[in-house]
Amino acid sequence: MSETSLTPPPAALSSEATAQLATQRVRQNITSEDWLARGLIALTGLWLIVTVALPLLQILWRSLTNSAGEFVGFENYITYFSTPALFNSFFNSLYIGLASMVISVVLGFGFAYAITRTAIAGKSIFMVIAMLPLYAPSLVHAIALIYLFGNQGLITKGFFGVLPGFDIGIYGPTGIIIGMVLFCFPQAVLILTVALSLADARLYEASTALRSSPFRTFTSVTLPSVRYGIISAAFVCFTLAFTDFGVPKVVGGSFNVLATDIYKQVIGQQNFVMGSTVSILLLLPTVLAFILDRIAQQRQVALLSARAVPLQPKPTRLLDLSMFIFCALICFMILATLGTAVLASTVNVWPYDMSLTMRHYDFSRVSGGGYPAYWNSVRMAFYTAIIGTVIVFISAYLVEKIKRLEWARSTIYFASMLPVALPGLVIGLAYIFFFNIPAFNFLGMRVPNPLNGLYGTMAILVIANIIHFYTVCFLTASTALKQMDAEFETVSASMGVPFYQTFWRVSVPVCLPAVLEIAMYFFVNAMVTVSAVIFLYPPALPLAAVAVVNMDDAGVTASAAAMSVLIMATSIGVRVLYGVATWSIRTRTQAWRKR
Amino acid sequence: MNASPPATASVRHAPHTPAPSSVASAYLQIRKVTKTFGKFVALADVSLDIEPGEFICFLGPSGCGKTTLLRVIAGLEEQNTGQVIQNGVDVSRLPPSRRDFGIVFQSYALFPNLTAAQNIAYGLENEKMSRQQVQQRVQELLDLVGLPDAGPKFPAQLSGGQQQRIALARALALAPGLLLLDEPLSALDAKVRTNLRTEITALHRRIGVTTIMVTHDQEEALSMADRIVVMDQGRIVQIGTPLEIYRNPQTPFVANFVGVMNFLSGEIVAAGQRVQAAGFDLHLPHALNGAATGTPVQVAIRPEDVRLLGISNGTGDTRMARLCDVEFLGAFYRVRLELPSPTADTPPTRMLADVGAEAARVMPLVSGAEVAVQVPAELVQVFPEGGSA
Ligand SMILES: Nc1ncnc2c1ncn2[C@@H]1O[C@H](COP(=O)(O)OP(=O)(O)OP(=O)(O)O)[C@@H](O)[C@H]1O
Ligand SMILES: [Mg+2]
Numbered sequence: 003m004s005e006t007s008l009t010p011p012p013a014a015l016s017s018e019a020t021a022q023l024a025t026q027r028v029r030q031n032i033t034s035e036d037w038l039a040r041g042l043i044a045l046t047g048l049w050l051i052v053t054v055a056l057p058l059l060q061i062l063w064r065s066l067t068n069s070a071g072e073f074v075g076f077e078n079y080i081t082y083f084s085t086p087a088l089f090n091s092f093f094n095s096l097y098i099g100l101a102s103m104v105i106s107v108v109l110g111f112g113f114a115y116a117i118t119r120t121a122i123a124g125k126s127i128f129m130v131i132a133m134l135p136l137y138a139p140s141l142v143h144a145i146a147l148i149y150l151f152g153n154q155g156l157i158t159k160g161f162f163g164v165l166p167g168f169d170i171g172i173y174g175p176t177g178i179i180i181g182m183v184l185f186c187f188p189q190a191v192l193i194l195t196v197a198l199s200l201a202d203a204r205l206y207e208a209s210t211a212l213r214s215s216p217f218r219t220f221t222s223v224t225l226p227s228v229r230y231g232i233i234s235a236a237f238v239c240f241t242l243a244f245t246d247f248g249v250p251k252v253v254g255g256s257f258n259v260l261a262t263d264i265y266k267q268v269i270g271q272q273n274f275v276m277g278s279t280v281s282i283l284l285l286l287p288t289v290l291a292f293i294l295d296r297i298a299q300q301r302q303v304a305l306l307s308a309r310a311v312p313l314q315p316k317p318t319r320l321l322d323l324s325m326f327i328f329c330a331l332i333c334f335m336i337l338a339t340l341g342t343a344v345l346a347s348t349v350n351v352w353p354y355d356m357s358l359t360m361r362h363y364d365f366s367r368v369s370g371g372g373y374p375a376y377w378n379s380v381r382m383a384f385y386t387a388i389i390g391t392v393i394v395f396i397s398a399y400l401v402e403k404i405k406r407l408e409w410a411r412s413t414i415y416f417a418s419m420l421p422v423a424l425p426g427l428v429i430g431l432a433y434i435f436f437f438n439i440p441a442f443n444f445l446g447m448r449v450p451n452p453l454n455g456l457y458g459t460m461a462i463l464v465i466a467n468i469i470h471f472y473t474v475c476f477l478t479a480s481t482a483l484k485q486m487d488a489e490f491e492t493v494s495a496s497m498g499v500p501f502y503q504t505f506w507r508v509s510v511p512v513c514l515p516a517v518l519e520i521a522m523y524f525f526v527n528a529m530v531t532v533s534a535v536i537f538l539y540p541p542a543l544p545l546a547a548v549a550v551v552n553m554d555d556a557g558v559t560a561s562a563a564a565m566s567v568l569i570m571a572t573s574i575g576v577r578v579l580y581g582v583a584t585w586s587i588r589t590r591t592q593a594w595r596k597r
Numbered sequence: 598m599n600a601s602p603p604a605t606a607s608v609r610h611a612p613h614t615p616a617p618s619s620v621a622s623a624y625l626q627i628r629k630v631t632k633t634f635g636k637f638v639a640l641a642d643v644s645l646d647i648e649p650g651e652f653i654c655f656l657g658p659s660g661c662g663k664t665t666l667l668r669v670i671a672g673l674e675e676q677n678t679g680q681v682i683q684n685g686v687d688v689s690r691l692p693p694s695r696r697d698f699g700i701v702f703q704s705y706a707l708f709p710n711l712t713a714a715q716n717i718a719y720g721l722e723n724e725k726m727s728r729q730q731v732q733q734r735v736q737e738l739l740d741l742v743g744l745p746d747a748g749p750k751f752p753a754q755l756s757g758g759q760q761q762r763i764a765l766a767r768a769l770a771l772a773p774g775l776l777l778l779d780e781p782l783s784a785l786d787a788k789v790r791t792n793l794r795t796e797i798t799a800l801h802r803r804i805g806v807t808t809i810m811v812t813h814d815q816e817e818a819l820s821m822a823d824r825i826v827v828m829d830q831g832r833i834v835q836i837g838t839p840l841e842i843y844r845n846p847q848t849p850f851v852a853n854f855v856g857v858m859n860f861l862s863g864e865i866v867a868a869g870q871r872v873q874a875a876g877f878d879l880h881l882p883h884a885l886n887g888a889a890t891g892t893p894v895q896v897a898i899r900p901e902d903v904r905l906l907g908i909s910n911g912t913g914d915t916r917m918a919r920l921c922d923v924e925f926l927g928a929f930y931r932v933r934l935e936l937p938s939p940t941a942d943t944p945p946t947r948m949l950a951d952v953g954a955e956a957a958r959v960m961p962l963v964s965g966a967e968v969a970v971q972v973p974a975e976l977v978q979v980f981p982e983g984g985s986a
Contacts, residue, residue: 508710
């Protein structure tokens with residue numbers, strides 16, 4: 003063919019023009035809309051720098067200085083490890099974390115397996131009961147354990163002498179681990195039910211066709227398919243148990259752990275330097291676990307192909323019966339502990355005078371803050387839910403949907419994953435350091451801290467809560483956004499509609515169920531948390547969950563139980579409200595979801 | 598076509614009609630566009646002119662860069678180098694929102710929380726139009742795509758084919774100068790697909806908007822396009838009308854990708870006019886320029902051009918073959934043939950022949966039978982050996 007007449011060969015172009023074409027990379031013009039997106043991405047970055055990076059650097063720096071603020075290298079760490087009283091608690095914490103992790107994951111796996119893979123009756127009831135501990139501060143379990151197994155406990159005393167009593171030695175590691183397991187169990191169940199419900203029936207059919215024994219099927223199909231779920235659950239449970247403060251505070255007795263040490267150093271001895279040293283030690287294992295979990299999750303390929311057939315569990319008599327008994331036992335224990343707390347708050351003197359009374363709900367004669375503290379907590383949880391949801395959803399949107407500034411978006415993504423590894427106490431202490439400093443010494447210059455004004459206000463409590471629970475919410479938002487067609491933004495751009503308009507008219511309405519879920523999660527967790535706020539709340543702003551700690555400390559345990567019940571009732575109330583709201587959204591405004 | 602242009606050019610003998618390339622009147626000009634993803638070259642020096650009102654199909658195997666080229670035209674990807682000129686204006690540096698196009702995706706990408714009418718009106722609401730004008734325009738578009746009553750329905754209440762029509766209406770709402778379709782039919786059932794195919798062509802004829810459609814379905818491209826752009830590995834291999842692409846593929850790749858093609862290995866026996874391949878001895882009607890005697894070649898012939906005869910007529914273009922099996926395909930039979938090898942150490946050559954239902958009535962097709970096969974010399978294409986088949 004006589005090609006030459008069609009397209010001139012490259013040599014026909016002047017060498018100058020060719021060189022220009024080869025070197026000049028085409029860049030699209032930047033519009034005002036792009037500037038807006040860039041500005042928002044910059045703001046998100048700034049927010050994470052101020053709330054995560056700088057406070058963490060502060061606490062790290064503090065652990066390398068002495069009380070006068072002079073750099074001393076690793077001296078504090080050397081002191082720590084050469085003081086047996088201190089460094090014992092590092093191993094105590096590791097022991098508690100690992101033991102609680104193993105027990106919670108094993109029990110959680112059994113429970114999740116029963117829910118997803120067997121045909122037992124009453125699954126939804128079991129699931130509701132298993133989730134109840136999420137709506138209570140971790141202290142509640144500990145308080146209830148003392149009412150049951152403590153020195154004056156119901157079981158220790160043999161049910162008012164009816165039965166021979168026995169003492170399981172609740173004060174110390176036994177009590178801490180039981181309390182932790184109750185506290186971590188629902189988290190393990192949540193993660194593992196999701197992992198187990200993503201099963202491909204075809205694999206099981208193939209396994210049956212090959213005449214594999216049920217045990218072989220379990221080890222060769224079930225376990226491998228959920229190993230990343232197990233790793234995730236292990237990470238979450240370890241982090242919770244390793245860093246929790248409430249349970250060891252109440253039942254720990256003389257058994258010291260890192261979390262209670264930090265509290266003692268900071269609140270008891272005002273030793274901020276040692277407090278931050280212990281904080282870093284608390285942080286290291288959780289960050290390590292976080293990195294391991296990240297590596298594992300990245301290896302996870304899409305196990306579930308688009309054509310996977312959901313598994314329909316078939317009834318098997320013996321398995322179903324034993325699983326039913328197992329679930330019933332677990333639920334009984336959860337209900338027994340929570341029920342004990344409720345009951346203890348409504349009787350005169352546990353366990354001697356079991357006549358009913360509401361007097362423990364009158365907080366006027368006890369310390370802790372009473373009803374004002376309760377309302378402060380509700381306000382704080384409400385602000386956290388509203389502001390946190392807005393920030394999380396917008397930043398997840400920017401990361402998922404804006405096509406520019408790749409590096410900035412992946413940095414923001416990483417920084418948004420990090421808070422899950424930060425113990426609440428560490429966040430609290432880091433915030434004290436960062437926000438309490440009137441001015442920074444920056445290369446010899448005095449730069450006043452513009453955020454100093456936030457110290458001791460509601461705002462700092464809200465920020466601490468948002469960061470403490472940031473990662474789970476961010477992941478919820480980005481999963482919901484990922485499920486939307488990637489071309490919505492493209493189509494809008496082709497019609498000249500700016501991204502913010504599409505965000506408001508399409509993304510938010512379509513993701514509304516996820517948005518509500520995020521808000522609910524923020525509210526409930528802000529309501530029950532102790533660790534993130536215990537260093538930060540000012541005297542003028544007492545909080546309900548902290549009041550539980552203080553009342554328990556002061557020996558008015560029944561009032562502490564009463565306050566816990568109020569917190570639980572509020573959280574569960576909000577959860578029910580969320581259920582009703584999503585239900586009515588699904589049936590009304592989201593008519594489009596149905597065919 | 599840049600893979601081995603000189604060799605192809607020298608042996609191609611079929612007449613070539615040059616594509617319209619009057620640069621001055623072109624609506625869309627793509628000039629030397631290159632796009633890389635990291636080290637991977639997705640588009641290598643692509644140039645293309647599109648006339649106003651044309652219906653163009655980008656055709657090629659998966660991963661050849663069709664979507665990437667479409668996205669560069671829309672500004673959804675930034676090319677590394679090169680220009681996109683639309684309607685005489687260099688739009689290379691304009692973001693998508695400043696360009697003039699409507700786009701439809703395989704996934705429809707309809708907003709699920711808005712009704713069909715709201716979807717179509719989505720872009721109109723940012724224009725300076727009264728509510729009434731918007732409503733009127735929406736109804737016009739609904740009528741245009743043949744769904745006058747679908748306005749109040751949500752996407753989930755519409756079938757796949759209906760959703761795609763709404764997506765089309767939405768893309769046309771702002772009366773764009775250029776309509777881009779990225780595999781708009783691939784998510785649909787075969788039946789709906791053929792229906793919508795004819796409707797899109799009819800719609801294009803009615804409103805005359807310059808249209809580019811990406812597809813990897815050759816049948817779709819052949820039936821819909823004014824011109825087809827065949828792509829392979831980030832390059833344009835051939836541009837031409839469907840007939841040109843089908844009848845005169847310029848490389849074995851195109852020949853193989855569009856339609857079915859038999860390839861017979863052979864060599865040139867008399868410079869410029871005679872080739873021998875798989876035992877056939879063909880006198881070519883057109884001279885092959887500059888190909889020396891002894892050059893190894895591939896002789897290509899479409900199954901429908903192969904003739905089966907009751908008895909051999911004794912000419913060089915006819916041979917005896919064994920009929921291996923027959924596949925009934927409705928309007929015609931596809932026959933698998935085995936040509937015994939002239940020498941014992943080479944395996945027999947296999948080829949396909951399509952026999953019309955009419956012809957099959959005259960000559961019964963029996964598996965295992967010996968038949969005479971004719972390869973008409975005026976219908977073959979000759980490619981140099983070693984081209985990417
Ligand atoms: N964002 C990207 N990053 C890296 N590689 C990409 C990207 N987009 C496309 N590619 C690569 O560029 C090549 C061309 O992609 P393109 O989507 O244009 O193919 P296509 O011809 O449309 O194929 P298909 O028929 O499968 O849609 C592919 O190999 C693809 O993997
Ligand atoms: Mg494509």
